[in-house]
Amino acid sequence: MQINTPFFKQRAHDALADENLQKALAKLKTGFPEKRAIAVDRMPEFEQLRDEGRDLKNHILEHLDLYLEQFESKVIENGGHVHWARTTDDANQIILDICKQVDAKTVTKGKSMVTEEIGLNDFLEQNGVQPIETDLGEYILQLRHDHPSHIIAPAIHLNLEDVSEAFHANHNRPKSSDPAVLMQEAREVLREKFVAADVGITGANFCVAETGSTIIVTNEGNGDLTQTLPKTHIVVTSIEKVVPTLEDMTLFLRLLARSATGQEFSVYNTLSTGPRREGDQDGPENFHVVLVDNGRSEMIGTEFQDMLRCIRCSACMNHCPVYGAVGGHSYGWVYPGPMGSVLTPQMIGIEKGGMLPNASTFCGKCESVCPVKIPLPKLMRHWREDEFEKHLQPKAARYGLASWAFLAKRPALYKPYTRMASWLMKTWAGKNGRLKKLPLASGWTDWRDMPAPQGKTFMQTWKEQQKAKAGEQR
Amino acid sequence: MPNTSSGPRVGLFVTCLADMFRPSVAFATVKLLEQAGCTVEVPERQTCCGQPAFNSGDRKTTAEIARQTIDAFDGYEYVVGPSGSCIGMLHQYPDLFDPTDPYFLQATALAARSHEITSFLFDVLRSDALEAQLKQLQFDHKVTYHDSCAGLRELGIKQQPRQLLSHVQGVELEEMDEAETCCGFGGTFCVKYPEVSNRMVSNKTDNISNTGAHTVLGGDLGCLLNMAGKLKREGKPVEARHIVEVLAGMTDTPAIGEADYNLAQQL
Ligand code: SF4
Numbered sequence: 001m002q003i004n005t006p007f008f009k010q011r012a013h014d015a016l017a018d019e020n021l022q023k024a025l026a027k028l029k030t031g032f033p034e035k036r037a038i039a040v041d042r043m044p045e046f047e048q049l050r051d052e053g054r055d056l057k058n059h060i061l062e063h064l065d066l067y068l069e070q071f072e073s074k075v076i077e078n079g080g081h082v083h084w085a086r087t088t089d090d091a092n093q094i095i096l097d098i099c100k101q102v103d104a105k106t107v108t109k110g111k112s113m114v115t116e117e118i119g120l121n122d123f124l125e126q127n128g129v130q131p132i133e134t135d136l137g138e139y140i141l142q143l144r145h146d147h148p149s150h151i152i153a154p155a156i157h158l159n160l161e162d163v164s165e166a167f168h169a170n171h172n173r174p175k176s177s178d179p180a181v182l183m184q185e186a187r188e189v190l191r192e193k194f195v196a197a198d199v200g201i202t203g204a205n206f207c208v209a210e211t212g213s214t215i216i217v218t219n220e221g222n223g224d225l226t227q228t229l230p231k232t233h234i235v236v237t238s239i240e241k242v243v244p245t246l247e248d249m250t251l252f253l254r255l256l257a258r259s260a261t262g263q264e265f266s267v268y269n270t271l272s273t274g275p276r277r278e279g280d281q282d283g284p285e286n287f288h289v290v291l292v293d294n295g296r297s298e299m300i301g302t303e304f305q306d307m308l309r310c311i312r313c314s315a316c317m318n319h320c321p322v323y324g325a326v327g328g329h330s331y332g333w334v335y336p337g338p339m340g341s342v343l344t345p346q347m348i349g350i351e352k353g354g355m356l357p358n359a360s361t362f363c364g365k366c367e368s369v370c371p372v373k374i375p376l377p378k379l380m381r382h383w384r385e386d387e388f389e390k391h392l393q394p395k396a397a398r399y400g401l402a403s404w405a406f407l408a409k410r411p412a413l414y415k416p417y418t419r420m421a422s423w424l425m426k427t428w429a430g431k432n433g434r435l436k437k438l439p440l441a442s443g444w445t446d447w448r449d450m451p452a453p454q455g456k457t458f459m460q461t462w463k464e465q466q467k468a469k470a471g472e473q474r
Numbered sequence: 475m476p477n478t479s480s481g482p483r484v485g486l487f488v489t490c491l492a493d494m495f496r497p498s499v500a501f502a503t504v505k506l507l508e509q510a511g512c513t514v515e516v517p518e519r520q521t522c523c524g525q526p527a528f529n530s531g532d533r534k535t536t537a538e539i540a541r542q543t544i545d546a547f548d549g550y551e552y553v554v555g556p557s558g559s560c561i562g563m564l565h566q567y568p569d570l571f572d573p574t575d576p577y578f579l580q581a582t583a584l585a586a587r588s589h590e591i592t593s594f595l596f597d598v599l600r601s602d603a604l605e606a607q608l609k610q611l612q613f614d615h616k617v618t619y620h621d622s623c624a625g626l627r628e629l630g631i632k633q634q635p636r637q638l639l640s641h642v643q644g645v646e647l648e649e650m651d652e653a654e655t656c657c658g659f660g661g662t663f664c665v666k667y668p669e670v671s672n673r674m675v676s677n678k679t680d681n682i683s684n685t686g687a688h689t690v691l692g693g694d695l696g697c698l699l700n701m702a703g704k705l706k707r708e709g710k711p712v713e714a715r716h717i718v719e720v721l722a723g724m725t726d727t728p729a730i731g732e733a734d735y736n737l738a739q740q741l
Contacts, residue, residue, distance in 0.1 A: 012670055321656045325673040359667055361530060361660025361674075363623035379728045384531030393530070397666070405527055405535040409542065411519045434706055434731040443665030447672040448703035451495065451731030458488050458497035462516050 001119050001147060002333030003348050008355035012326040021157050021327050028156055030181050032318040035262025036369070043258065054253050054373040056248055057309035059238075061300060067209040067242045068291070074212025078274025080287035088118040091292045095120060095201070095234060099129050102232050104198035110201030110216060110223035111135035113312065114292055115236050116334045117347070120201075121312055131201070132193045134222040136186055143170045149328030149336060152260055152314045157327050190222070200226040200284065203274075204237035205311070206252060207289070210245045213273040214289060217256065219265040224270050233284035238292045240308040252311055255371035259313040277432055281365065295346050303382045307342050309372040316366035316376060322359055331356060338366035338376040345383050357383035419460055422453040475603060481511030485547045487555030487564070487588070487605045490522040491695040494548050497731065499695060502722035503556045503591050504599060509607055509722075511597050517546040523563040529661055537570045537577075544580045552598070553588040556718050558625020564588040565628065590625055591718055596634035602611055608636040610643035613721045615688035616646045619717075620678070620701065622694035635693055635717045642720060650681040650690075675704045689713045690730065702730040 004011065015021055040046045053174045060067060072082040085091035099107060107124060108113065109131050121131045121142070133142040137155035143148060143166040148154030155163075160177055167185055168175040176182060202223050204214035209471075214235045216223040241247050257263040276283035299305055317323040317337025328336030335343045341360060345353030357380035366376045387393055407414045429435050429452030438445045484507050492499040507514045524539035544567065544696045555561050565588065567581035590597055617639070625631035639645055658664060658674025665671075678701055682690045690705075690712055692698050702714035713729035 009667065009669075012667070016669055016673055202567045256644040321658070321674050321677075322667075322670055325670050325677075359663075359670065360624070361656050361658065361663045361671075363655075363656035363660070365623070365656070368627055381529065382532065384529065385533055386531070388531035388533075397530070397662075400649065401530050401532060401535075405532070405539075408521045408524070408527075409535070409538055411521050411542070418490070418494050433728055434703070434735045441665060443668035443671075445701070447668055447707065448675065448700065449706040449731055451699050451702050451706075453495045454497055454720055454727070456497065458493045458500040459516070459518075461497055462500075 001116065001122075001334055003352055005344060005348065005353050005355055006332070008330055008332055008359060011330040011332060012359075015326040015330045020159055020162075024157055025160055025324055025327055028150075028153070028318065029324045032153075032261060032314070036259060036315060036318070037262075039258040039262040039264065046258065049251065049255055050320060050371055050373055051312075052251060053371055054309060056243075056251065057372050060243060061308055064239065064242070064297075066298065067244055070209040070244075071207050071212060071242050074209065074211075075274065075287070075289055078212050078287070079277075080212065080274045080289060083288060083290045085118075085290055085292045085294075088294055089290070091118045091236065091290055091294070092120060092123040094290055095236065096124065096127050096129065098232065098286075099124070099236055102198055102286070104129055104232070106130045106132060106193065106197050107199045107201055108136075108194055108197040108230065109133050109138070110200070110202035110226040111138050111154070111218065112201070112236055113148070113334065114203055114238050115201065116148060117294065118236075118292060120236070132190075132197065133225050134190055134194065135218070136183070136222070138164055138185060139190065140216070143167070147329070148334075150314060150317065151312055151335065151337075151339075157329060194225045194229050197226075197230045199232045199234060200228075200230040201234045201236055202227050203288075204235050204241055205256065206249050207237060207242045207291075208244075208246055208271075209242055210251055211273055213246075213271045215249060215253075215269060215271045217253065217269050219261070219263075219267040224268060227270070227272055227284065228282050231284055232286040233275075233288070233381070235272065235287075235289045236292065237289065238294070239296055240310075242457060256311050256313050256388045259315040259369065259371040299346060304342065304346060304379060306374050307339070307346075307379055309374055310339055310343075311372060312339075313371055315369040315371065316374075319365045319369050321363065321365070322361070322370060329367055332467055338380070340375075342374075342376060342379040342383070345386075349385060350386050350390070351392060354387050357381075357387075378407050415457070418457050422455065422457050425450075426453045428457050481513060482551040484512040484514050484552045484554050485550035486514055486516045487520060487523070487543075487547070487553050487557075487560060488516060489555050489557045489560045489695065491699070492556055493645065495699060496695055496716065498724060498727045499556050499716045499718055502716070502718040502724045503554070503720040505724065506591065506595060506604075506718060507554060510595060510601060510604055512552075515550070523560040525559065525563045526661060528566070533570065540567045540570050540581065543567075543575055544577060544584050547584060548580075551587065552593045552594065553584065554591055555588075555712040556591045556694075556716060558590045558622050558629050558631050559694050559696060561588050561590045562624035562628040584689060590629055590631055590693065591678050592634040592638055592720055592721075593629060593631050595721075596637055603639075605641050608638060608721065609643065611642045611720070612644050613642050613725060615718050616648055616686060617689045617691050617720075618648050618650045618682055618685040618687040619681070620650070620657060620690055620697060622692055622697045623656050626654055631693065635691070638721055639691070639717065645720070648685040648687055650685045650687075650689035652661075652677070652681050657697045659696045661696065664700060671700075672704075675700055676708075679704045679708060679710060679712075683710045687712060689715055691715055691717045693717050698730055701711040706731050 341356035527535040571578040658671040
């Protein structure tokens, strides 16, 4: 996918001016967070579950190689195949090769952010294989040549009219704006595709080491048809998704559903364990798991390891006031919101991704809702440290910081400087008590007034008062 | 009245914004501490908590400022300041030093004895005398309270200011929607991403004015300057004050960004 991350500011500007988008975001702001809050309230032990989730993920990451090997051998034991993809190119090639082996023309797809990450759809199309998204949101986006703006509600930036137009342009049916009619239309169109597809590609929310199973969690059931109807099922997922046991998986399912949508459990929780066995009623003949690394193993042992705990619930972006203002597309690549602001620089490089970890007030709301307690602000700060060390920040910001630091480290200079600055601003503001314009601070004064200082600094007045008191006592 | 007791010796962490923009906030803090029987001193060698450097990724400068602050406040029983954000920063100091560095232990000790003012009054001192003093005060206005992020999420400050405020006569607290949502200040964020910040503060001022409050109160000057600046620009008639101004009965100064009538008369 094209990287537009360096243009975050411009994209945010456009997003803020886009009325339809703003309407959609306003709904998101109340929707998911309210549902989550209710679900969490109903579960007194939720906090404890978060701690358990964090600890278990930490344990897994400490022994990742072990669990991945166990998972691999179980998949093979079940008659499936495991492919290791270090890079996105490796992953795409592996998937294409499997498609070619079975002479695939069309591929149905369940919702998967990892396939967005590796840019699978474009790659398959360029190589003569037609991918068809079957998650309703993803399907709409595919019709519109658009990309997800949210990791679990990919088309959250669209409204009904957009959907109606996209369907009308592609389905050759009368135009409708009735959600029920549109839904039925999608069902009918997709049903044919499900049956015709040669390969089904899904992601996985978790990979279970003890059984060699993968699981997808959905609310539409499209994933089930994607993985059971075609002869070949390819699971495309990433290495940090492995969990030791089915029991462990259920801990994360409980955390995931509540954190994501406020559900106690998602509607469909479907496990895939190898290809169809003799006597099985249905299921694919071939079962492949592609385990994508794409920079993840490099995070292990670094300050970014905590990020690998992420279970992709989206709570951080649902609660993020920056995401809520500008939407997911402003982030300019696959993963938006706080989790994207940490992951994206890892995957596309801090040189291109630096805008994102800076676009945060560190308000900490994301960390406070994250089901596995990832210290997202701290990790964004680590990226800023990386940028600082590499001198990647804009010159003006660097010089500004350096001159401020020079003073802040020298109290004897700092005091006269602050006295002067206060006096200047106060004098300038005069009786108004505030400034409408301030040189070098247009970022502030373009949008709001600058309240003027009261006059002398506290340090100055305090010193004068202490002197006067000492004088009285003498 | 004050200063005679054998109460704790407190070092006031003025905070750079109170020092420059609103000394009355620091004076109100001193007054509250002295009323509570503390002996208040203001160490000369303090400047800023170091947050601008910390959040810009400059750990070296942050550590230098941290050392300076640790030295400046050496020997005080408590360090108290009128900002959850700056005190929250003091709590992060141990992270800046290697555990073998002698400053690591000092930083840890400093963090343990540093408190935001409302939390210090309510959680640490908790005196009946304070309650009685607050009951003497009158502030006949409907107010709403903005929970600043660092105070709320790093230091757990939520009920403390509200509880203290509840003793002041005449105050009617009307909670705003999304009181716990960031106002968009974020230190350098507000000038680095002004448009995003503007949207966030606009949401905030809408929520504030929807309460019909006369005054918005908060515990952090950064956020208050931001909200007051936006309220003024929008022409909304809501005043903004730091909570300590009300708790210390020092509301005769003009509110934040409000015209200074005394000065107007002098001119
Ligand atoms: S970072 Fe945490 S809150 Fe955000 S998607 Fe991942 S698990 Fe969910």
